[in-house]
Amino acid sequence: MKFTHLLGIGAIALSVTACTTNPITGRSSLQLANNSEILTMSAQEYKTTLSKGKVITGTADAKRVVNVGNRIKSAAERYYQNIGRSADLANYSWEFNLLQSNELNAWCMPGGKVAVYTGILPVTKDDNGLAVVLGHEVSHALAGHGNERISQAMMAQYGGALLGGAISNAQWASVFQKVYPIGSQVALLKYGRGQESEADEMGLYLMSMAGYDPRAAIPFWNRMEASSSGSRQPEFLSTHPNPETRISDINKDLPKALEYYKAAGGKI
Numbered sequence: 001m002k003f004t005h006l007l008g009i010g011a012i013a014l015s016v017t018a019c020t021t022n023p024i025t026g027r028s029s030l031q032l033a034n035n036s037e038i039l040t041m042s043a044q045e046y047k048t049t050l051s052k053g054k055v056i057t058g059t060a061d062a063k064r065v066v067n068v069g070n071r072i073k074s075a076a077e078r079y080y081q082n083i084g085r086s087a088d089l090a091n092y093s094w095e096f097n098l099l100q101s102n103e104l105n106a107w108c109m110p111g112g113k114v115a116v117y118t119g120i121l122p123v124t125k126d127d128n129g130l131a132v133v134l135g136h137e138v139s140h141a142l143a144g145h146g147n148e149r150i151s152q153a154m155m156a157q158y159g160g161a162l163l164g165g166a167i168s169n170a171q172w173a174s175v176f177q178k179v180y181p182i183g184s185q186v187a188l189l190k191y192g193r194g195q196e197s198e199a200d201e202m203g204l205y206l207m208s209m210a211g212y213d214p215r216a217a218i219p220f221w222n223r224m225e226a227s228s229s230g231s232r233q234p235e236f237l238s239t240h241p242n243p244e245t246r247i248s249d250i251n252k253d254l255p256k257a258l259e260y261y262k263a264a265g266g267k268i
Contacts, residue, residue: 018031018032018151020147022198022202023079023083023088024139024202025143025198025201025202027143027198029143029144029148029151030151030152031144031147031151032151032154033147033150033151033154035091035144035147036091038110038111038146038147038150039091039110042109042111042113046095046113046115053100053101054100055098055099056097056098056099056100056118061098061118061121062098064127064130065096065098065116065130066096067127068127068131068134068210069094069096069134069138070096071131071210071211071212072131072134072135072138072206072210073094073112074210075206075207075209075210075211075264076089076142076206076209077089078209079206089142092111092141093111093113094114095112095113095114096114096116096134097115098116098117098118099115099117099118101118101119102118102119103120104117104119104120104123104227105117105119106120106137107137107140108134108140109146110141110146110147111141112141114134114137114138116133116134120133123220123227124220127212128207128212128213128216128220129216129219129220129223131210131212131216132212132216135203135204135206135207136199136200136203138203139198139202140191140195142202143198143202145191145195145198148195149191152192196241197241197245197246200217200241200246200250200253201249201253204217204250204253204254205253205256205257207257208257208259208260208264208266209260209263209264211261211264211266212266213261213266214254214257214260215254217254218247218250218251221243221247222243225243
């Protein structure tokens with residue numbers, strides 16, 4: 001892939017146009033990279049990842065992943081349409097696949113390319129638990145966390161040269177490939193704890209909008225934490241907030257989430 005236009009803005013435009021506000025959480029973040037480049041590369045890497053793994057189709061679990069994922073996707077699309085930001089999702093090409101793996105993991109690449117590993121299903125237990133996972137992972141994509149991480153790496157490595165527009169295409173490509181390493185599962189990008197917390201909040205609201213009970217989030221995260229006792233922490237939890245902070249934050253967000261859930265027809 002050619003990285004010819006990852007950034008074409010000067011210092012003034014950088015401060016004005018590269019700041020993106022999450023329409024669900026209200027958090028602002030600096031996103032400098034070209035989203036079309038990111039989405040193209042993500043689609044390529046997703047296809048490669050699926051070709052190297054075992055995709056489960058036709059089973060009850062595979063159908064659950066697709067059904068729950070599509071409900072969350074539809075909820076997100078309705079929300080963005082209602083606030084006049086449908087264009088944010090115009091280039092998304094959603095896919096939800098179940099992959100055979102003992103890992104307790106799931107991920108969503110930019111552009112809506114989602115994978116759930118069979119190893120996490122015993123922890124999700126039911127559709128509500130699966131909705132916690134998928135809501136969280138879809139939120140990483142919708143919030144532009146991949147773009148934000150790329151931008152953070154750009155700023156850390158090039159600083160003032162970045163603002164002056166003096167970065168070569170090769171340098172941009174180098175940063176991009178460090179954040180999204182070619183030939184590996186790019187979806188396993190390490191997000192920061194602030195981004196993980198935002199995905200928790202946003203995912204809680206999305207699952208609620210889709211008609212899933214957000215109260216399932218706390219027992220799910222407790223089960224995830226218990227699954228790591230006495231062993232290496234699952235990749236899914238590697239950069240997440242500590243359990244006490246996560247549960248505290250979810251409890252703070254639950255009243256708003258329950259409003260969305262009730263509006264979607266859920267029983268309080």
